[in-house]
Amino acid sequence: MLTITMAIFIPFLAAILVPFIYKWKPRMIGWFVLIVPLVLFAGLARFIPTVASGMTMVNAIQWIPSANIHFTTYLDGLSIIFGLLITGVGSLVILYSIYYLSSRESLSHFYVYLLMFMGAMLGVVFSDNMMVLYVFWELTSISSFLLIAFWYHRKQSRYGAQKSMLITVSGGVAMLAGFIMLYAMTGSFSIRENIAMMGEITGHSLFIPAMVLVLLGAFTKSAQFPFHIWLPDAMEAPTPVSAYLHSATMVKAGIYLVARFTGVFGGDAVWFYTVSIVGIFTLFWGSFNAVRQTDLKALLAYSTISQLGLVMSLFGLGSAALNSGYSENSVLYAQATFAALFHLVNHSTFKGALFMVVGIVDLNAGTRDVRRLGGLMSLMPVTFTIAIIGSFSMAGLPPFNGFLSKEMFFEAMVAVRHLEFFSIGSWGTLFPVLAWLGSVFTFIYSMIIVFQTFFGEHQPDRLDREAHEAPVGMLIAPSILGLLVVAIFFFPNVIGDYLLRPAMAAVYPSLPQIGQAMDPIKIWHGPNMALWMTVGVIIIGFLLYISLNYWRSLYKIGPLRWNLDSVYNGALTMVERGSTLLTNTYMTGYLRHYFVYIFGFFLLTVAGTIFFVGGFTFDFSNDAPITVNEYILVFVMMVAGILMIFVSSRVTAILLNGVLGYSIALFFVVFRAPDLALTQIVVETVTTALFLLCFYFLPKMKKEKVVRASKVTNGIIAISAGTLVTVIALAVQGNKMFDSISSYFENAYELTGGKNIVNTILGDFRAFDTMLEVVVLFIAGIGVYTLIKLKARKGGRDVED
C-alpha cells in the first residue's frame, strides 16, 4: 500500500536512477520516467473514496523532535486535489515532452529536474509541518530555476531563471519568518494544530505580521501583482515545463498556501481584503496586459497570471465565511471557495492543453509570434480543435468547463456587494466591475489565440519551417486534456462530489458541514446576473476584438510602458554595482590585509562580548598540576613559533611548522589521547607532503617591505589576538554555563559495545556530526578539484553574454 510519505520520496529516488537508465537506454528515458507519475496518480486516486467519505490520513515520522519538526504528512480533500493535479498533469507533460524534446538535448538533466520538482511539489501539498513545507517550497523554486535555465546558453533563459529564483525565494524566506512567528504564538509547527489554536492567536500582536509574511510567500509564488513580473520571463523554459510548472502546478502552490492557511487567518478583515483585492487586481492587470502580447507563450503567461488572480480573489472572498460561524451567510461566501477550487482544476486542464498547443505550433511552424502566424487551421486540424476547446473554455463559453467556474466566479463577485462584514459598503461594487472587465480582456486574448493563429491568411514565407500537423504521440496529451475540458462540463458533479466537497471541509476545518451544504454544480442555472454578465462579456469582447487594431496603441501611452520590469532591472543593477564597490574596497588581494580584517573583527566581537558579559573571571582551583614534560613541550613550541617569524627560507618555516604539529601530537600522547595523537601525526605528515608539492613550483620567497606604521598595527593586532585566545583558554574554567556532557557517555560500552570512547562518540553518539563532516570533506575535495582542473574549456556550447 502506497503511503503518502512514500509518494513524496518516490520521485526523488527515481531521479537518482535517471542518469543510470539514461546511460543504458538514452532514447527510452522518457518512458521510464513516465511510470513514476502514472503510478503515483493511480496510488493517489485510490484514496479518493476514502477522502470523499470525510476521512483524513496522518502519517508522522519523528525528524528533529527537539525542535518540534516532524515529517508529518497529511492527506485531506485539499491536498489530494493538488496531488492528483501534480501527478496527473505531470504524466501528460512527460508524455508530451518525450515527443517535444529532441534526443540531442541533455534529457537526463531535464528529467532529473522534473522529478525533483514533482517530489518537492508533493512535499509541499502533503506536509503538515511548516518547516518541512518550507524546505519543499524552496526546492520547487530551485528546480524551477534549473528548468527555466535548461537552455542556459541563451541569455534570456538565464535572466528569466534568475528573476524567478530571486522573487520566489525571497518570498519564501518571508514566509519562513511568518511560520516562525506562528510558532512563537502557538508553539507548534503543525498546520493542523495552528488551525485548532486559531481563536487564541487572533488578537496576538504577531498575528498580522505573520499573516503578511505568509501572504508574501504565497503571492510571489503565485505571481500576484506586483510580483507577477517573473512569470512571463519564466516562459524561456521548454514548453512542457511552462505547461507543468508555470501554469498547472508550481504557481498554484501559493494558492494552496492561501487555501490551507484560510483556517488560520481566514475570518480576519486584513486577510479578506489583502487576498481578494490583490487577486482581483491581478486578474484585471494580467488579462489587460495579455492582450498586447504578440508572443503566444507570453500571452499565456499573462493569462495565467490573471487566472491565478481570479482563483486568489475567490479564496479571499470565501474566507469571509469563517467570520461568524455556520450560517446561511457563511454558506453563501463559501460558494466562492467552491468556485475557486473548481476553477483551479479547470484551469489546469485548459491551460495545460493550450500550452501544449502553443508548443506544437512553435515546433511545427517555427514561430510563436501571432503576427507571423495564421491560417494553420487546415494544416493542423487536431491542434486547432484542441486550441478551440482550450481557448473557449478559458474565455468562459459553453460547453466547456471554464464556463461553469466562470459563472460561479461571477455569482460570488456579485454576492460581495451584499456582504455585511468588514464595512465594505459601496466599495464592494468594485469587485464585480473589475471581475467583469478582466473577463472581457480574457475573452479578447482567448480569441487572439484561436483566430490569429488558425484563421486568416497563411503566410508560409514568414514562417521558419513548413507548417504541418504534429506527430500523433505529441497530440495524445493535449487531446486528453481537451477531452477532460468537455467531460467536466457535462459531468461537473463527479469532481464536485468526490473532490471539491471534501476539499471544502479542509479549507473550513471549523465548519466541516459546509461542503455538504453546497448546491450541486448546474450547467443551466437560469437567467441570473452572472449569465447576463457573460452575455455582456461576449458582446463587448467581440466588438473590442474586431476593433483591436484601433485601440491597441493605448498600450503605448507613457505610464503604461513604465513597468515593474524596469524597476526590477534597476534594482538589480544597483545591488550589483553597490556590492562591487563594497567588495573592491576590502578585497585587495593581499593575504595580510585579510588577516588584519579577520583578526580585527574577531578581537572586536569576541573581546567586546566577553567584556560586556563580564566573562573575565578566573578560577584555577580545579586545574590539573603542570609537570616538567609539559613545560618543556610548551617551551619548544614557543621557540618554534617565534623563530618562524624570523626565518628567511620556506623549508625552514615548514619544518618549524612541523615541529609545532608534532609537539601537539606529543601533548596528546602526554594527555593519553592516542586517537588524537595518531590523527595529528598522520595529518601533519600528509600536509607536509602537500606543502612540498606546492613548494616545488613557487618562486623564491622575498621579504616584503612593509611600512613601519602598518607593521606596528599588525603587531598590535597579532599580539592582542594571541592574548585574547590565551585569556579565553584561562577563563574557560571560571565560567561554567552548562553541565558537563560527559555523563552522556557514561554507559558508552553498554550502549555501543565499543571500548574506545572517542570512536563511540564519533560513530554512535554523534554520528550526525561525523556524517556531515565527511560530506563537507568531500565537498571541499570536489571544490579543490574543480578549481584546479576545470578551467574554462574551449569549444563546447557557446554561451551568449
Add this chain to the structure above:
Amino acid sequence: MKINDVILHTITKLVVFIILTFGVELFLSGHNNPGGGFIGGLVLSSALVLLFLVYDIETVEKGIPLDFKKVAALGVLFAVGTGFGAVLFGAEFLTQAFSTFNLPVFGETELATVTLFEVGVALTVVGTVVTIILSISEDV
C-alpha cells in the same frame, strides 16, 4: 619530478604494504582501541601519497586503476546510506546497533553496524585526500 632512486623505490615497495596493513588494522580495531574510519583512511591515503611521490602518477595509476573522486563519492553515499539503513528497521536515522556472534574462525566476535558507517568515512577520506593531492600535483 624525475627522481630515480633505487633505494627509495625498494624501501617504498616494502613500506607501503606495512603502512597499508597498519591502516587496515587501525580501521578494524577502531571500535575498541585507538583507530577508526577517519584515521584509518588517513593512513591508507598516506601510503598512496608515498607511492605517488616515489613513482610517477602514471605508473601508480596503472597499478591502482581507481578514480579517487568516485571513491570519495562512494564513501559519502555509504556514510549517508547506512544512516538510512536504520530507518528501514524502524529506528531513527543513524541509529547504530551491535551484537556478538560466534563465527567459525574468529570465535566469539562482536559485529557492529557502526563499522559500515566507518567504511564510508574511510573511503571518503582516502578519496578526498588523494583527489586533492593528485589535482594539485597534476596542475603544472
